[in-house]
Amino acid sequence: MSFAVLWFSSINWVTIPLVRSLETRYLPPQEMPALAVAVVLSGGTHPQLAPRPLVEVNDAGDRLLYAAWLYHQGKVEKLLLTGGYVEVLNPEMPSGAENMATLLPMMGVPPEALWLETKAQNTYENAVFSQQMLQDAGIERVYLVTSAMHMPRSVNIFTAQGIDVIPAPTDFLIPDADWQYLFSGNLLSQFINFLPQSSNLFLTTKALKEYIGLVVYAFL
Template sequence: MEKLISPIYLFWILLLLALVLNAMKRKKTARLLVIIAIAELFIFSVSPLPIWLMRNLEQQYKPLDTPQVPEGTPIIVLGGGHVNDSLLSASHRLSGIARSRLMEGVRIYNKMNRCRFITSGYAEGNKVSQAELMAQTAIALGVKADDIIMLLQPKTTWEEAMAVKKYAGTDKKIIVVTSASHMPRAIQTFKQAGLNPVAAPADYYIKHDAESMLYTWTPSAQKITYTEKAMHEYLGMLYYKWFKK
């Protein structure tokens, strides 16, 4: 399913279908598919649309100003990926996304007068879980070990929300730290679970320098990445809205 929303995969699928149809003497349909393939790749790798899609997600919530929340409000840093390379330290086993989220969580923690710091992420087989790696890194960055709670089972945002609900209940606010592009889906999910989330976005992709143009027509592989990530989030929000009650 992930591959079907990739502009690159879609481009090659359309070209292969065009070749098949051309071999079947259906040349008009084949030419139409080639035109659609080229137009699709142009839209998602050249036009400003991918930047707009990502920025539309990332700008829905502003960075958290900690005085907005009561002291002691717990923080959860959502999982963002890791590898189990035993030659690397805990921080370097985390993906760049996970490290960015964790850094924002630690920043907020340091501004609070002590609070629970929740890490999340499962492990495959007998390997070290992401929650453990994030906890180890957080401790190295100054979070007190006694303040850390690890959620070792969640694999998805929905499972993270359910695990937090089981731990914290629905009465208190909880600070949710995740990527800015993922934040709208995370907030939607936590609210659907009956929780009271406070958004703390991190890991921004679209950063506007006042001295440069934000929306460009420059061909870029990065724009394809923006498209894939944005479509993943938009489709995820629809899926959770329709099938997670």
């Protein structure tokens, strides 16, 4: 039974539709009005811990690239970087927001365009603390930048806090080409689609976490 679950969770025919069902709920907007702020959720960096020479990006680092692109395209005036750190693990650890603020100037975003929220421990707190800052500044509508798979849960939570968001997803893991490949009539392709892959197991786990989060936050 355990082997069957592992196999089922590791094949393309399960992972690709599961991940894509989350990623395609909010696609990059066709029309992008100029707004004051884009809220950028942390989770795209590794802190500068030895032997790392500097703060590094991880597999969600596209969040920073897309945020910088929005700024350089003149779509936003400021980036609200939101994300704290787990203090019990290391009280000296910089927050996720501070890590992003270290890297974004390397991408040409000036420090004065960065607005930091450094307390949030999860997506719910990202929304709560960001809403307080936005309300104080009189800002009602923002771009919301996070990974495409994480966007459905994020939109639900931010909207529940009364924030009018334009989803600006990035870090797409299943491009259209992978979806089309799944339905290829090639026998070799179909054989490969049924082979278990450790990377698929990782993505299936992430997708299930998002679906569980959607259910949990629906009852908060």
